[in-house]
Structure formats: structure tokens, C-alpha cells
Amino acid sequence: MITIVAGTNRRNSRARRISDLYAAQLREFGADSRILDLADLPADFTATALYDNAGLHPEFNQLVSLASDADKLVFVVPEYNCSYPGVLKAFIDGLPYPGGIRNKKAALVGLSSGTQGGLLALSHLTDVLMYLGTAVLPLRVRLPTIEASLTTTGQLNNPLFEQLIREQAEQFLQF
Amino acid sequence: MITIVAGTNRRNSRARRISDLYAAQLREFGADSRILDLADLPADFTATALYDNAGLHPEFNQLVSLASDADKLVFVVPEYNCSYPGVLKAFIDGLPYPGGIRNKKAALVGLSSGTQGGLLALSHLTDVLMYLGTAVLPLRVRLPTIEASLTTTGQLNNPLFEQLIREQAEQFLQF
Amino acid sequence: MITIVAGTNRRNSRARRISDLYAAQLREFGADSRILDLADLPADFTATALYDNAGLHPEFNQLVSLASDADKLVFVVPEYNCSYPGVLKAFIDGLPYPGGIRNKKAALVGLSSGTQGGLLALSHLTDVLMYLGTAVLPLRVRLPTIEASLTTTGQLNNPLFEQLIREQAEQFLQF
Amino acid sequence: MITIVAGTNRRNSRARRISDLYAAQLREFGADSRILDLADLPADFTATALYDNAGLHPEFNQLVSLASDADKLVFVVPEYNCSYPGVLKAFIDGLPYPGGIRNKKAALVGLSSGTQGGLLALSHLTDVLMYLGTAVLPLRVRLPTIEASLTTTGQLNNPLFEQLIREQAEQFLQF
Numbered sequence: 001m002i003t004i005v006a007g008t009n010r011r012n013s014r015a016r017r018i019s020d021l022y023a024a025q026l027r028e029f030g031a032d033s034r035i036l037d038l039a040d041l042p043a044d045f046t047a048t049a050l051y052d053n054a055g056l057h058p059e060f061n062q063l064v065s066l067a068s069d070a071d072k073l074v075f076v077v078p079e080y081n082c083s084y085p086g087v088l089k090a091f092i093d094g095l096p097y098p099g100g101i102r103n104k105k106a107a108l109v110g111l112s113s114g115t116q117g118g119l120l121a122l123s124h125l126t127d128v129l130m131y132l133g134t135a136v137l138p139l140r141v142r143l144p145t146i147e148a149s150l151t152t153t154g155q156l157n158n159p160l161f162e163q164l165i166r167e168q169a170e171q172f173l174q175f
Numbered sequence: 176m177i178t179i180v181a182g183t184n185r186r187n188s189r190a191r192r193i194s195d196l197y198a199a200q201l202r203e204f205g206a207d208s209r210i211l212d213l214a215d216l217p218a219d220f221t222a223t224a225l226y227d228n229a230g231l232h233p234e235f236n237q238l239v240s241l242a243s244d245a246d247k248l249v250f251v252v253p254e255y256n257c258s259y260p261g262v263l264k265a266f267i268d269g270l271p272y273p274g275g276i277r278n279k280k281a282a283l284v285g286l287s288s289g290t291q292g293g294l295l296a297l298s299h300l301t302d303v304l305m306y307l308g309t310a311v312l313p314l315r316v317r318l319p320t321i322e323a324s325l326t327t328t329g330q331l332n333n334p335l336f337e338q339l340i341r342e343q344a345e346q347f348l349q350f
Numbered sequence: 351m352i353t354i355v356a357g358t359n360r361r362n363s364r365a366r367r368i369s370d371l372y373a374a375q376l377r378e379f380g381a382d383s384r385i386l387d388l389a390d391l392p393a394d395f396t397a398t399a400l401y402d403n404a405g406l407h408p409e410f411n412q413l414v415s416l417a418s419d420a421d422k423l424v425f426v427v428p429e430y431n432c433s434y435p436g437v438l439k440a441f442i443d444g445l446p447y448p449g450g451i452r453n454k455k456a457a458l459v460g461l462s463s464g465t466q467g468g469l470l471a472l473s474h475l476t477d478v479l480m481y482l483g484t485a486v487l488p489l490r491v492r493l494p495t496i497e498a499s500l501t502t503t504g505q506l507n508n509p510l511f512e513q514l515i516r517e518q519a520e521q522f523l524q525f
Numbered sequence: 526m527i528t529i530v531a532g533t534n535r536r537n538s539r540a541r542r543i544s545d546l547y548a549a550q551l552r553e554f555g556a557d558s559r560i561l562d563l564a565d566l567p568a569d570f571t572a573t574a575l576y577d578n579a580g581l582h583p584e585f586n587q588l589v590s591l592a593s594d595a596d597k598l599v600f601v602v603p604e605y606n607c608s609y610p611g612v613l614k615a616f617i618d619g620l621p622y623p624g625g626i627r628n629k630k631a632a633l634v635g636l637s638s639g640t641q642g643g644l645l646a647l648s649h650l651t652d653v654l655m656y657l658g659t660a661v662l663p664l665r666v667r668l669p670t671i672e673a674s675l676t677t678t679g680q681l682n683n684p685l686f687e688q689l690i691r692e693q694a695e696q697f698l699q700f
Binding site: 359360391393394395396397398400401402430431432433434435436437438439440441442443470474477478480481482 | 534535566568569570571572573575576577605606607608609610611612613614615616617618645649652653656657
């Protein structure tokens with residue numbers, strides 16, 4: 001089972017729209033997937049679900065199980081301040097130990113308003129995932145200046161970006 | 176003015192205790208400082224103070240001003256999952272643009288239960304801070320296996336760690 | 351076929367000695383391997399085998415084939431100035447394109463005189479290898495303060511380090 | 526005194542041409558500078574000037590003094606395999622300890638054929654320089670798809686790139 005993580009808690013985020021497109025691509029290849037949208041995180045999760053509260057928040061736990069039940073995870077990561085969103089990392093900081101997203105396989109997609117396409121965000125996230133024992137697909141996709149290519153209703157008007165996602169999805173299914 | 180950021184929202188964190196010791200060290204050198212403890216973040220700040228809500232949350236804004244009013248910032252950063260705490264990055268993601276912690280000077284201290292002392296956490300954070308135009312003091316202090324050296328009441332029983340903090344504080348005042 | 355890269359051109363390096371121990375460990379698991387010791391690089395390779403001279407230096411090509419003929423590569427990387435040795439990167443910069451070490455599988459071992467164990471070196475190298483399409487085993491081994499554990503004749507007096515190498519080698523054979 | 530390091534040993538490199546333009550920009554601001562072109566490295570320096578041979582190679586030492594005599598260093602860094610050139614790091618690995626490029630100030634410029642502009646190269650190099658006690662100007666300049674903007678005779682046909690260099694040079698003089 002594959003879970004696609006829309007890596008921000010912003011509502012109707014571009015990361016969510018790319019996640020939906022990614023799911024459609026996987027479906028085209030005959031693979032099921034689910035979406036874990038961090039917009040569904042409880043509003044107070046950083047105060048009630050981390051550290052000494054780990055495992056005690058039922059809603060948070062439900063989101064965790066979407067990740068921990070999967071063999072493979074796609075992370076769709078918007079670039080915030082030259083790295084991954086703090087909320088994505090806070091979610092990871094609340095995962096149970098052991099368990100959580102340890103020893104899985106991951107594919108990374110970066111989005112940005114600017115020209116970096118999340119390059120440093122994906123590098124930083126790779127360090128975190130490898131620490132957790134999760135293997136990262138070498139082909140990391142970057143989608144820079146995403147506003148120019150993605151409509152508010154989720155159409156991707158960029159053949160290169162479509163191709164990059166297709167190639168990564170194909171490789172990831174065999175990873 | 177110097178602000179010391181205790182970089183986690185965990186209550187009575189080791190990061191907070193090191194921050195207090197850092198403030199005492201600065202005082203010994205004749206320098207005033209204030210502490211911004213991320214434990215004071217509103218419980219729901221990730222839902223109410225970021226993105227479209229930036230600037231709208233009075234309590235969050237008050238914490239922001241502790242950082243934005245300072246010329247120099249010390250970041251005391253516990254290592255969570257081989258990087259900085261997600262909550263620290265989420266706080267940065269909620270800072271106003273322009274403004275916030277742009278164009279300041281920063282000194283970084285890493286803590287860890289393990290043997291890394293936050294090395295990758297500080298490397299990742301340096302990327303973020305430099306992106307924000309903030310100069311980072313080259314001397315980055317690492318305090319590994321911190322439990323062995325720091326009591327629950329905030330005594331640091333480690334002459335080497337004390338020396339590292341003293342040297343960094345001294346350099347930082349002239350940076 | 352597995353090739354172990356001793357990642358410095360220093361003669362009789364600790365990296366070479368760890369490479370020999372790694373080969374012995376692989377043999378114990380029934381796997382053959384070869385060693386590519388960068389000490390065998392031609393003295394003038396940076397002037398005669400890179401860029402416009404890529405592929406033209408027979409001795410250099412012979413070393414390249416040790417890497418490019420392998421399916422899996424172990425990199426034993428001493429930490430120099432907080433990153434990998436420049437000579438290791440210069441060797442990679444001389445690899446043929448396409449080909450070289452693209453689309454392989456890699457395991458990373460870091461050594462250091464200091465306490466970092468090559469952590470940043472391995473993070474930087476992971477970025478390079480992933481760019482080349484090479485998958486990196488999440489379990490990255492770090493061997494800090496190596497002088498205390500490794501004799502000049504190549505005995506490793508450190509049961510933890512032995513265990514780390516054994517665990518990584520075992521995982522790598524199944525990667 | 527400012528030294529500009531053309532960060533590759535390729536002859537008549539784009540890094541050298543950008544270094545010349547940078548020197549002209551500094552001159553316009555009334556500042557002298559010298560160029561340390563790694564193309565001038567002895568062909569066999571990795572075998573004769575590093576490690577146990579550190580300090581013994583007169584030609585290498587002369588290049589070193591161009592760096593060690595300066596207060597400020599500009600690094601013009603082409604992106605090779607998603608990081609800095611191995612030759613640049615090998616040069617750093619041969620610098621005397623203590624001394625070399627410790628405790629200086631540095632500004633970083635990245636060039637690339639691709640779209641990254643050396644982003645990871647500059648991040649990796651920042652880790653190395655900070656380890657050496659050298660402060661890095663937060664404004665790191667990236668010049669992607671450089672072939673489209675720089676002629677073989679060293680004309681830069683890109684007003685944005687010119688502006689980025691000018692802004693960085695101006696900030697660096699006050700750093």
C-alpha cells in the first residue's frame with residue numbers, strides 16, 4: 001500500500017493538488033494509494049500529540065496509521081523558507097518509536113514558488129528519512145515556479161512536470 | 176539586544192535550561208538577553224498563525240516580536256529525528272515577511288541524547304537562516320549525550336560544555 | 351559484484367584498512383568483493399583524466415571500471431574538513447557520463463579522528479550519489495575517534511564498530 | 526585584501542571568467558582583489574602536496590598564500606555532480622593547519638549548466654567553511670544555465686546575474 005503525504009497543513013494546498021495528480025498517475029499504473037493531507041492535523045497537535053503525549057491523541061493516531069500502515073510513502077513537499085514545512089517535521093516528531101515511518105520506502109517531490117524546486121528541502125528530508133531507516137528513491141522530483149503550471153482547480157499545465165512525475169512513479173513502483 | 180530561542184515547545188526542556196545558562200553567561204560578559212521559549216507558543220498556532228493567518232494572532236505576534244526586535248539571536252536546538260524540531264521551523268514559517276528574523280546575526284547550539292550533538296540539525300538550520308539573510312557564527316556548539324551532563328534543575332556538570340558555551344558567547348558578542 | 355571504495359588517496363589509510371575488514375565481513379557472509387583504493391589513482395589524474403580528458407587515461411579508466419562494473423558499492427569515507435575527501439569527489443568528477451556509478455546501490459561508512467564520524471561527509475555524499483541515480487542504504491555507519499579503535503596493522507578493537515559493520519553489510523546484501 | 530577563488534582546475538573555465546567579472550565589480554567599488562585560479566594547481570598536487578606532504582610543495586604553497594594572506598575570499602564554484610568540484614575540496618584538504626583559510630570571511634557564487642545554480646554545492650561548502658571558522662555571507666549567489674548568459678570571451682549577457690553579483694559584492698565589502 002502506498003500513502004501520499006501532502007506535506008503542509010495549508011488548506012487546498014498545491015501540495016494536495018499535486019498529491020491528487022500523483023494518485024491518478026499511480027492508478028493509471030494499476031496501483032492503489034491513499035492521501036494523508038496534513039491539513040487534517042488537529043489544530044493543537046503540537047501541544048497535545050507530541051513528546052509525552054505521543055500516542056494519546058486519537059485523531060492524530062488515525063493520521064499516523066495512514067503512514068505507518070503503508071509500505072511506501074510519497075512525500076509532496078512545498079518549500080517553505082528553503083526547507084520542508086515545519087508542520088511536516090512536527091508530524092514526524094510525533095510518530096511513535098519504534099514504528100511510525102521507519103524502514104519504509106519513500107519518493108520525494110518538491111514544489112516551490114521560487115526557482116529551487118525544494119532542492120534543499122528534499123536534501124534535509126532525506127537526512128531525516130534515512131535516519132528513520134527509510135530508503136529514498138534517488139530520483140527526487142523538483143517542480144519550481146509551480147504557480148505558473150498548476151491551476152487552482154488542480155490542472156497541471158506543464159508536460160515536463162507530468163513526465164517527471166510519471167517517471168518517478170514508475171520507478172517507485174519497482175523500488 | 177540578544178534573544179535566546181529555546182527551540183522546542185516541550186515544557187521545561189533541556190533547551191530551555193541551556194538557554195537560561197546561556198543568558199547567565201551573557202550577563203557575566205555584561206550583555207542583556209531575553210528568552211523566547213517555544214513552550215509559550217499558542218497550542219493551535221499551526222492552524223491559526225501561519226500562512227493566510229500570518230500576523231493575525233496577538234499571542235503569536237508577541238513571541239515574534241521577541242525575535243524580530245533583537246539584533247542577535249541564539250538558537251538552542253534539540254535534535255529531533257536528526258534535524259531541528261518541526262515546531263521551531265513552524266515558528267519560522269509563521270514569521271512576517273519581510274521582517275521576522277531577516278538580516279540578523281545568529282549563534283547556534285545543538286543538543287542531543289545521541290552522539291551527534293545536533294550536527295545535521297544545525298546544518299539544516301544554517302541553510303534556513305542564510306536564506307533569511309541572517310549571518311551565522313561559524314562556531315556552532317554541539318552538546319551530545321546531554322542527559323549525562325545536565326540535571327533536571329539546570330546544573331551543567333560538564334566543564335567542556337561550559338567552555339564551549341563561553342567561547343561561543345564571547346565570539347558572538349563581537350560578531 | 352560489490353566494489354569497496356577506500357575513499358582517500360592517502361597510502362595505507364585507515365579507510366583502506368576498514369575496507370579490508372569490510373571485505374572480510376562480506377566474505378564471511380559468502381559475498382565476493384573487490385577493493386578500489388584511491389591511493390592507486392595516477393598522481394596527475396586531476397590534470398589528465400577529468401573534463402576534456404575524460405576517458406583518455408588508461409590507468410584511470412582501469413580504476414573506473416572497478417566501480418562501473420559493480421552492482422553495489424561500499425564507500426569508506428574519512429572525514430576531511432567536515433566533508434568527504436576532495437580526491438574522492440574528483441574521482442567521481444572524472445567518471446564517464448552516462449555510466450560511471452549511475453544507477454547502482456551504495457552503502458556508506460564514515461570515519462573520523464573527531465567525534466562526528468563523518469556525519470556531514472555522508473550527508474553530502476548522499477546528495478551526490480542520489481543525483482547520480484544511485485540508491486543509498488539508509489543505515490549509514492559512523493566510526494568516530496577511529497584512532498582509538500584501529501591499529502596500524504588493521505585490527506579493529508571495538509566490538510560496537512564491528513557490529514555496526516556487520517549489520518550494515520548484512521542489510522546491504524539484501525538491499 | 527580580497528582573493529577570488531576560481532573553484533575548478535579546468536582551463537579558461539566559466540568560473541574563471543566570472544571571477545574576472547567579479548574583480549572588475551570590486552574595482553568599480555574601489556576594492557583591490559587577486560584571483561586564485563585552481564587551473565594553476567600543480568598537475569600532481571593530490572599526490573605531492575596533501576597529508577604528509579602538506580607544506581612541502583613550493584608551487585602549491587604559493588597558491589595557498591594567495592588564500593591565506595587574504596582577509597576575505599570569494600569562492601566562484603561550478604556545480605559538478607550536484608556539489609562543489611572535488612579539486613576545490615582537495616585544495617582545501619591541502620591547506621596548512623592551523624592557518625589556511627581559517628577565520629576569514631567568505632562570499633559564495635555558484636554556477637551550473639543545469640537549473641540548480643550550485644545550491645547544494647554552496648550548502649556543502651558552507652558546512653566546510655564554517656568548520657574552518659570562516660564566516661559566510663548569507664547572500665549566496667546562484668547563476669543557473671550559465672552557458673546561456675556567459676560568452677567564451679567572458680561577456681555576461683544577463684542583467685539579473687550582473688545585479689546579483691553587484692549586490693553581493695557590495696554587501697561583502699561591508700561584511
